[in-house]
Amino acid sequence: MKPAPFRYHRPQSLGEALALLSGHPDARVIAGGQSLGPMMNMRLAQPAELVDLNDLKNLSFVNEHENALEIGALTRHHAVATSPLVRKHCPLLAEAAQTIGHYAIRSRGTLGGSLAHADPAAQLPLVAATLGAEIAVAGKRGERRIAAKDFFVSLMSTALEPDEILVSARFPKAAPGERHAYLQFSRRQGDFAIVAVACTLLHQKLKIGIGGVEDKPVVLLDLEPSDPAALGRAAREAVDPTENPRVPALYRKELVEVLVKRCVAKCLTSS
Amino acid sequence: MAKPRFRHIGAALPRKEDLRLLTGHGRYVDDIEIPGALHACFVRSPHPHARIKAITTDPARQSSGVVAVFTGADLAQWTTPLRMAPPIEGLLPVEMTTLPMDKVRFHGDPVACVIAESRYLAEDAAERVEVEYEPLPAVADLQQALAAGAPLVDESLPSNLVSVQKYSTGDVAARRREAHRVLECAFHQQRMTHLPIETRGCAALWDEGRQHLTLHIGSQVPHPLRTQLAARMRLSESQVTISSPDVGGGFGQKIALYREELTVAAASRRLKRPVRWREDRMENLLAASHAREDSCRTRAAVTKEGRLLGLELEILEDFGAYCFYPANYLARVVAMILTGPYKLRDYAFEVKVALTNKCGNGPMRAPMAVTSWVMEGTMDAIARELALDPLEVRRLNMVEPGDLPYTMPSGEVIADITPRETLEAAVKAIDYAGFRGRQAAARREGRHLGLGLCSVVESTTYGSKFYKAAGIPGSGHEAAWLRIEPSGAVNASLGLGATGQGYETAFAQVVADGLGVEPSQVRIQLGNTDVAPYGMGSRGARGGTAGGAALYLCARDASEKVLAIAAQMLGFDSAEGLRMVDGKVEREILGERVETGITLAQVARTAYLDPTALPAGMAPGLDFSKTYDPPPMTYSNAAHACEVEVDVETGAIRILRYLVAEDCGTVLNPFVVEGQQHGAIAMGLSGALLEHMRYDEHAQNITGSLADYLVATATDLPNFEVLAMHTPSRSNPVGTKGMAEGGVMGATGAIANAVNDALAPFGVLAERQPLSPDYLRSLLRSARRGAR
């Protein structure tokens, strides 16, 4: 299981990286490599050019703005999960990031990589969609910002153009009094979730994000924080899981019901 | 408690192996530097069943760094086929060539081998080997295999049924007629694989001048492997050396001579260059060796008190596409030992084994893993049917100490085991009496607890007489060799192949007691067939008993000669009253031990360098060997108890407590034994909960990565409570009973029984493993009283 040959590029600036991408249509960027690495080793991905972003240190940051935290694409999951700023202002993000893969994976994997990979069962796309994050991408025409709901297009597919690079994401800060909860169900610790649920409660309005079920995160907005069981049943009806030889769609629907119920109950009782 | 018989055997000595393994200085096959070695990569079939119409290797040969590309036709010139045709009634003979030539039989079957300067280049070239296939209808499961007109996996056979064996004793039909109830149970154990963290691999070095092959390979059975490799390359055993270094786990996967290894050896000879191969994980999952996949049914005739009158067993095993072992080899043992600790006269079994278009099966740690689940699940079913306490049903049927030795209905004899003692200890330790109250209280809160019991009688150390009686070729003997060097240093060896069992430590303790030295003075040299004596290797929990006894007896021989020389040096007529303790010869005078001043080093020096000082007629040197054939079968036993909580909304299982009371006879090293207990239970639980080698309905393997083949991690397993209740066996000189597989058997059954206990209020029963959350949900969904 060895990767196919590629040419290696190590740009020292974002501009250089973008130039490499626009010059080579068959190029892929690599940051943490925790998703692309296995695919290349199995030769499921065989890019001719590999553009390594790891020297772009200025893409690794957590910046506080008035209403949002801006997190650089190269910020490792471990740094996101343990950042005092993230814990304080985006506790849902910190909590979810802490459940990504395993310790060594979190030490290496990056926020930008996870968002751009857009695995429908992954934590960060779910949190970004639930919180309504805004994703900044750079291209040779400049930078553009894409709302999470428009960024995730379908299964491992995003609004990112082949010659663009995801540079950062802005997550709205939790408002005073905002509550949150996160729950996921997987076969083992660190496995991709079969179903993951994130929810927030503010001014008696619930937001529920559901991952792992459809080809991108499903977000239910402006729900009345009523009986968790009723919300679970409603969520179950609202999702349309893809059939899969390993996990029957019916089972995923059941998990959605149970996890939404539990997540909402947890959210309502959290402080 | 009797006074310990041994000074070093039984001591909790930390392992001698550890330092090198902890510091990165272990030496596994891939760590051996071989200048100029070429790398092999196999081209594998994407089809489960297809004719090979043509193989075009030219583009691959022209690929960068490629030295050769070999196919089945090439290998057929240099190697002989494997014929599996032991004279066993009901078992059909089969044969396979080194690489397939006419058709492929499973997804992953190797069809060509690329040899290149590096593994990277070999993989590049493997993508350029063009194989033209004509796909054939495939057989994906037992049902398809046994259907009328099913495609034939092996066209030399009349059907896919490769083995059928029946047995009956007493009159089970009569017992059924007399019975208060007759109940039927089903148990389906899924397909698994061994998954050593070090995959298979080897490095072959052909010496053209000496016409000699050295194969570095992690092997559990170096000598039998050499015999087979030599024969299939038309070499003599003196032209082949097997050298097995540190091995990163085997669990039964490193016993057979695989086609890839034979190909690599033949390629080295052909090219007159070293060739190495390291299987990648995808290959290991698709094509190394699989295991299990048994469908078992029991029919039990019982009295209204719950006494077992008669028992019938039917096993159907899915053996995969190729027979690296006799096809009946694994399932038959299940049938022979099924009844375990229970008294029964009337018993019948039918064991059928079928070929399918899947990777071939082999023995995996506890080849008979399903046994205890089948028997103890049947015991629980009896209790459920009759509304009795499952513990009472067990007590009623279990042999009493006075019944031993007891002949099982299969003819197997159990002796020196303690099933009642371990069962009572386990139920006491887990508070069986208090559990029902806790369970009822939890149910009132909507929490579903379950407790499962599982008694295990583990067959170990299969002796030659067992093999003969079972119609399996081979021997159960083991061999030991011991040499005291002129300095007094002690080297010893066995035919065993270490894969992590701490042999270098535990067997040093055996030598230490047999000879009278300190374990630190003893070096155990394993794995090289030029050094090790011809023994049958490590399999079937035989190391401690067959190996331990052989080595102990060998060390006793050595001790006898050492003391005879010492007596001569001291001017005594005989060695009576002399013994050696920690390398110093002592003499017993009126019950007191007195040092004589003679040391092993002095004796050794005399033996080698001053032979004229030896007793008259004694040959110089201190070199000993011994072989030992154990009794037909040695049994150890245990009682497992497991408490779980089932989340009935998600189907998730959490293990709250796990406990085992085990009797495996004399313990060579308690660290090692407890480690084996942990490991075996872990493997059993991992299999029962998570592992599943899956093929789709077209026989495509859909389990090609460790994200698909799930094994237990540290968060899936509890701490195991171990009650050591060891009583020595009287059937071998050390008193060991063999162990390290029973944990798999017990865990497989205990967790299933616990989960079914938790599910009882819903009126559903899990009859399949793995006990995955979606499987449990599918049961609960269909429950009539499916209250949540």
Added chain:
Amino acid sequence: MLDFELTVNGERHAVRAEPRKLLCDVLREDCRLTGTHVGCEHGVCGACTVLIDGRPARACLTYAVQMQGHEITTIEAVAKDGKPSALQQALHEAHGLQCGFCTPGIVMTFEAYLKENPRPSEEAVREVLSGNLCRCTGYQNIVAAILRVAQAASDGKA
């Protein structure tokens, strides 16, 4: 082929390799440090875990060429002057290894983790250990060994 320099365990190694060559393969074949084991090549088993600038990482998901300018630490550097680290010693005393193939990855993971979290709970230890597969031990003695080191750190500080 590219020529580049790697810093491994404080020593510089001149390497000539294709860019695609995995860090684990370069460590083993070019730097001749075979203590880093390869178990799956897709980041799951954890056997190849090394430290990159002190942080644990899968050497099978890293190309050696990426490591120019970074510090790699492997299992060979953990024992100092032949003396095992506290963690290695605890694994020995608690029988926390059997075949030993997964052991270097576990040692590297926890050498890093215990620096960051010197006194973890058993639950935390098991969560981190879940990133390393061991097929021999059932994990219990590995967990016990790590907790023993944590306890010793605790006692030392108290």
